[in-house]
Amino acid sequence: MSNGMINEQSSAAIFFGRMGRYAMHGIEQLGDGTRLGMHALSLIFTRPWQGKHFILQLYALGVGSLVIIIITGAFTGMVLALQGYYTLAKFGSESLLGAGVGMSIIRELGPVLGAFMIIGRAGSSITAEIGIMRVTEQTDALEMMAVNPKRRVLLPRIVATTIAVPLLVSIFDVVGIGTGYIVGVEMLGVNSGAYMAELIAKIDMIDLNGGWVKAGVFGFMIGMICTYMGYRATPTTEGVAKATTQAVVIASVGVLIMDYILTSFYL
Amino acid sequence: MIRGENLSKRYGDVDAVASTDIHIQAGAITAIMGGSGSGKTTLLRLLSGLDSPTTGHVWYGDDDLCSLSEQRLYELRESMGMLFQYSALLNSLNVYDNVAFPLHEHTDLDEEVIRTMVSMKLEQVGLRGFESMMPSELSGGMAKRVAFARAMAMDPRIVFFDEPTSGLDPISAGVISTLIHDTSKMNRMTSVVVTHDVSAGLAIADQVVLMWQGRIIAEGTPAEIQASTDERVRQFLEGRPDGPIPFSRSTTSYIDDLTHRPGTVRMAQ
Numbered sequence: 229m230s231n232g233m234i235n236e237q238s239s240a241a242i243f244f245g246r247m248g249r250y251a252m253h254g255i256e257q258l259g260d261g262t263r264l265g266m267h268a269l270s271l272i273f274t275r276p277w278q279g280k281h282f283i284l285q286l287y288a289l290g291v292g293s294l295v296i297i298i299i300t301g302a303f304t305g306m307v308l309a310l311q312g313y314y315t316l317a318k319f320g321s322e323s324l325l326g327a328g329v330g331m332s333i334i335r336e337l338g339p340v341l342g343a344f345m346i347i348g349r350a351g352s353s354i355t356a357e358i359g360i361m362r363v364t365e366q367t368d369a370l371e372m373m374a375v376n377p378k379r380r381v382l383l384p385r386i387v388a389t390t391i392a393v394p395l396l397v398s399i400f401d402v403v404g405i406g407t408g409y410i411v412g413v414e415m416l417g418v419n420s421g422a423y424m425a426e427l428i429a430k431i432d433m434i435d436l437n438g439g440w441v442k443a444g445v446f447g448f449m450i451g452m453i454c455t456y457m458g459y460r461a462t463p464t465t466e467g468v469a470k471a472t473t474q475a476v477v478i479a480s481v482g483v484l485i486m487d488y489i490l491t492s493f494y495l
Numbered sequence: 496m497i498r499g500e501n502l503s504k505r506y507g508d509v510d511a512v513a514s515t516d517i518h519i520q521a522g523a524i525t526a527i528m529g530g531s532g533s534g535k536t537t538l539l540r541l542l543s544g545l546d547s548p549t550t551g552h553v554w555y556g557d558d559d560l561c562s563l564s565e566q567r568l569y570e571l572r573e574s575m576g577m578l579f580q581y582s583a584l585l586n587s588l589n590v591y592d593n594v595a596f597p598l599h600e601h602t603d604l605d606e607e608v609i610r611t612m613v614s615m616k617l618e619q620v621g622l623r624g625f626e627s628m629m630p631s632e633l634s635g636g637m638a639k640r641v642a643f644a645r646a647m648a649m650d651p652r653i654v655f656f657d658e659p660t661s662g663l664d665p666i667s668a669g670v671i672s673t674l675i676h677d678t679s680k681m682n683r684m685t686s687v688v689v690t691h692d693v694s695a696g697l698a699i700a701d702q703v704v705l706m707w708q709g710r711i712i713a714e715g716t717p718a719e720i721q722a723s724t725d726e727r728v729r730q731f732l733e734g735r736p737d738g739p740i741p742f743s744r745s746t747t748s749y750i751d752d753l754t755h756r757p758g759t760v761r762m763a764q
Contacts, residue, residue: 276600364581364583364586365579365580365581365583366583366584366586368545368577368579368583369577369579369583369584369585370585371545371572372543372545372572372575372576372577372655373572373596373597373600373645374569374570374572374573374575374597374600374601375569375596375600376565376569
């Protein structure tokens with residue numbers, strides 16, 4: 229066997245070996261994360277209740293992300309109306325603008341863009357906060373004070389994101405449809421009655437439910453991923469920074485993959 | 496009261512603690528001393544159940560800490576306290592809420608009673624009046640004193656102290672050492688103090704354990720340790736740079752590394 233062939237084979241072996249290790253590591257993390265998150269969730273029905281901490285997290289997540297959600301929703305609705313109007317105008321169907329903007333936002337853009345904004349705004353801070361608690365031994369201190377950090381730190385955040393994301397996405401939807409109306413009707417001259425009538429006629433309960441289910445699933449995923457990455461962060465400054473970046477990337481990609489899966493069920 | 500049996504903790508290829516047996520006497524102060532990297536803190540974390548040993552068991556009476564259910568472990572921890580090396584105050588809570596935290600969590604006491612108890616604990620560490628300050632506004636010494644007050648909030652039966660005097664000025668270090676001694680004796684507390692402060696360790700401890708390279712190399716009363724003729728013990732107590740305990744942890748000779756590096760000229764023999 230020539231040296232060239234041996235080199236080629238060994239490079240291929242190294243490549244596949246490396247890919248295999250990445251895959252194994254990913255599967256390990258998925259298993260560990262699921263086990264940790266489920267363990268935290270299993271504590272939801274046991275005392276002491278974490279009601280107060282859940283409310284605090286819901287407030288921090290929900291109210292803290294409100295402005296960014298309103299801004300994103302507003303501009304998404306505006307750009308959709310603008311793009312939609314000129315596309316529909318080519319077919320003489322401007323009256324369908326309300327339905328187009330509404331369906332796009334409720335079924336797809338609201339949950340996905342809303343989830344992205346919440347990952348950037350709240351998910352990263354969840355990971356960093358928990359990671360710093362690990363670095364500064366605060367989670368160990370909780371352990372030694374007989375307070376389970378999974379119950380106190382992880383659980384309220386997972387529950388809060390699961391509830392906050394659908395609420396924020398609902399606000400995103402309303403704001404987006406509203407700004408779409410302003411651009412379409414007030415600025416571009418689409419008939420107001422047609423905009424609203426098509427919106428109401430074309431959007432069914434199944435669209436709304438689909439959007440909320442997506443938002444709920446995304447919220448749960450964001451909570452699970454971001455708390456896990458923080459809790460398992462290497463307890464160093466670099467480790468927390470890396471965990472925060474990874475949490476944002478994994479949660480964002482996870483949202484897109486789950487979006488496809490859920491959409492295929494709802495269509 | 497606390498027994499560690501054949502305890503080992505391995506991180507990668509390094510044995511932080513190796514085949515160690517330790518007996519912590521109830522109601523006594525045990526000082527675990529040794530140089531940096533000797534395995535003191537790892538041993539403390541194993542004894543407190545914060546880490547699981549690679550091999551061995553930790554016994555609290557008849558309970559094996561390593562096989563306890565999570566619920567039983569937390570029940571046991573309600574009678575424990577710990578002072579961490581870097582205080583580990585909850586940085587989202589002010590001084591009052593940090594000290595009151597265990598009381599809020601584990602008792603149904605009236606807020607007025609808790610307030611009085613927190614005041615007492617803070618007075619003990621000389622920080623009454625600092626209740627509203629946040630951890631980020633405290634100096635290292637103050638944070639450690641608040642952490643001490645928090646560790647004592649539930650009047651625990653067992654308290655672990657991880658380097659309680661490191662990074663403190665001599666007066667604060669003296670205050671903390673005295674507090675550990677007096678509180679332990681007054682409350683008949685079992686205290687385990689990890690320290691490399693020889694004078695403080697010998698002054699407050701009933702029992703001293705000396706570690707090197709993850710193993711216990713000497714144990715006894717402070718008088719017995721001070722009278723030891725073991726060269727390693729003498730070197731540590733006297734702080735001598737030369738002796739059987741090397742200062743350098745490098746695995747190869749620096750000169751060899753320099754002269755055998757590819758591309759460098761070998762020194763003439």
